[in-house]
Amino acid sequence: MKMKKQIFLIMVILAFIGLPVVAQEAIGGGQEIVSPEIHENGTVTFRLLAPHAEEVRLTGDWMPAEGWVPGSLVMEKDEKGTWTYTTETLEPELYGYAYLVDGLRVNDPNNAFLSRDIATNTNIFIIGGGQADLYKVNDVPHGSVTRRWYNSPGNNLTRRMCIYTPAGYEKSRMKYPVLYLLHGAGGDEEAWIELGRATQILDNLIAQGKAKPMIVVMPNGNVIQDAAPGEGTQGYYKPAFMVPKTMDGTYEETFMDVMKFVESSYRVKAGKSTRAVAGLSMGGYHSMHISRYYPNTFDYVGLFSAAILPDQNTTAKVYLDIDLTLKKQMENGYKLYWIGIGKTDFLYENNREFKAKLDAMGMPHTYRESEGGHIWKNWRVYLSEFAPLLF
């Protein structure tokens, strides 16, 4: 009888090995090795079986970049053709990496976990501890994440968004405050979930009592898309970094479609004091304009490495009278105007200029400089700092 069960298991295993493409690594490739292996002291060993390669390099986002060229290091080959490299101790963080096999960038076949950023998939891993524990799925109450479609009459489209509702939302009769969380150029409604760890950050901060339970709405800021690449009616295509109409005012001017849908579809506290808008890069630019364009609508504004530019050379109504509407926004009052920027961000000077303008106007704001540049590492940190200040 024992026999039967084992035969069954073997048959099932064979069945899976039989799947043509999927099981390739289980056979010829034979990549039955562990990579990345995270050691207790925070060092990490990477391994790749590539006996025919002449050179395999490891490139990771913890390595210093040389100018625009990502840092990389040569791995060491053993007699079986396995290339290996062990890092120094890495600080707690969510990291990305890839291999360069004779110059060809490839993902790690032994690591099933990837994040897509624009058109590129990158392997990820987490070194736990400190801030990075906010990025993990911990044993805490979990919110729900829904992919949902809404009608945007302003864009003549049905569009897709991601919505985080905090743990307990469904069973509660409470109304909740709302954070509108916007992505950058090349991103979409999946970006804050996938690259930004928004679900984990919110779950953890709320469980720790550091942030209030809130709904987080992540819309798609590219108004010509109905959904993220691959998730909409445009099907599969190479995701582009800048798409038409991305920063011509259409998104800001049709943002009321998003808000109307959310406020009529969820139990939200629909008032200025319970609304926040924040975003990274292009999403910071959108947040700046949305928060001053809709008068007296948001008590909380977050600009994360915002692409704040003085003149977009469009005739869009939303970009007219910027100074006047900022002044109006100040006069109406708000609770938080939060600006975060990295010291080596290419938008650093723009943000300094914007800060100087606010100072000159006497417009109150919180200004936060961090190390580093225009990277997700900073945006995850900014969200982790911003969310506890809300509501």
Added chain:
Amino acid sequence: MKMKKQIFLIMVILAFIGLPVVAQEAIGGGQEIVSPEIHENGTVTFRLLAPHAEEVRLTGDWMPAEGWVPGSLVMEKDEKGTWTYTTETLEPELYGYAYLVDGLRVNDPNNAFLSRDIATNTNIFIIGGGQADLYKVNDVPHGSVTRRWYNSPGNNLTRRMCIYTPAGYEKSRMKYPVLYLLHGAGGDEEAWIELGRATQILDNLIAQGKAKPMIVVMPNGNVIQDAAPGEGTQGYYKPAFMVPKTMDGTYEETFMDVMKFVESSYRVKAGKSTRAVAGLSMGGYHSMHISRYYPNTFDYVGLFSAAILPDQNTTAKVYLDIDLTLKKQMENGYKLYWIGIGKTDFLYENNREFKAKLDAMGMPHTYRESEGGHIWKNWRVYLSEFAPLLF
């Protein structure tokens, strides 16, 4: 003024190129080519820039496998080092493929779209038309997909599921029937969404009036996991094909946790005539046992390439008195007992035996043989055929 906008765009572009790992392909690699390119006649051109490779092969799930070895073909190299291959006309279908670069299985850096099956990511594309149009996101009303956690006292865990609610669910006051849709060994609550195209199949069938609006519940059948690999408290690890306690009866015996949660949390018609359970492979085995173990609970049962084995050599209560409970299930009555199996499936004989047993008992069922084996292509087809027969 025109100038400023262009400078801005260049700066933004530079910023992204500056991201260490992510933008690798935008620089050194220079993979600014189109792949896969789907031509109007249904042929497909694949391209990979790999000037240092000695041999690049293309492996795709439309190629005949030789025994357990997936089929592959040598690509042709041009003077720039771009390897190219153009297929014959492919039938409408969702396909998977990978490259073998000097034997190393790599994904296509020009195709951002991947499906994870167990521990392997495979590039996908769709040739539209016929059945395959059900797998596309079409301009039809879209249901919502929610990742939600529920309490499973039987497993002493909070667990994650995917739930599809049909278009209009949120604004309606109607109650809906429920299909419980179960994955196979190595799968998880993401499998039917990612590999099975369940969202698209349901959206399209419902929009065409071929299936009734229904809720589709996709739980995780591996009771030692709280969630899919990477989505739960176990963090990132190499997903395994068989995990402990997967087929020892625990899942079936705690399935009431799933149903109780769904029926107390969604507007469902909670009755036998509006409940269906179906699954693939291990999920078909689960469906067979669940549907006979809970008496008079399901009017619709779907076994897709089910791993039906006569004796699992466990002492689990659910596996006792199989014949008796099947007979009871027959006597209680049901509307549909649907069995689908591929002619070359390694479980073909098991399913034939099970069918013979049902015939001998006089237990009514619908039996459907398809071409092919134990593959997602068949399970997508089976779901497309099964869903219209429900409720």
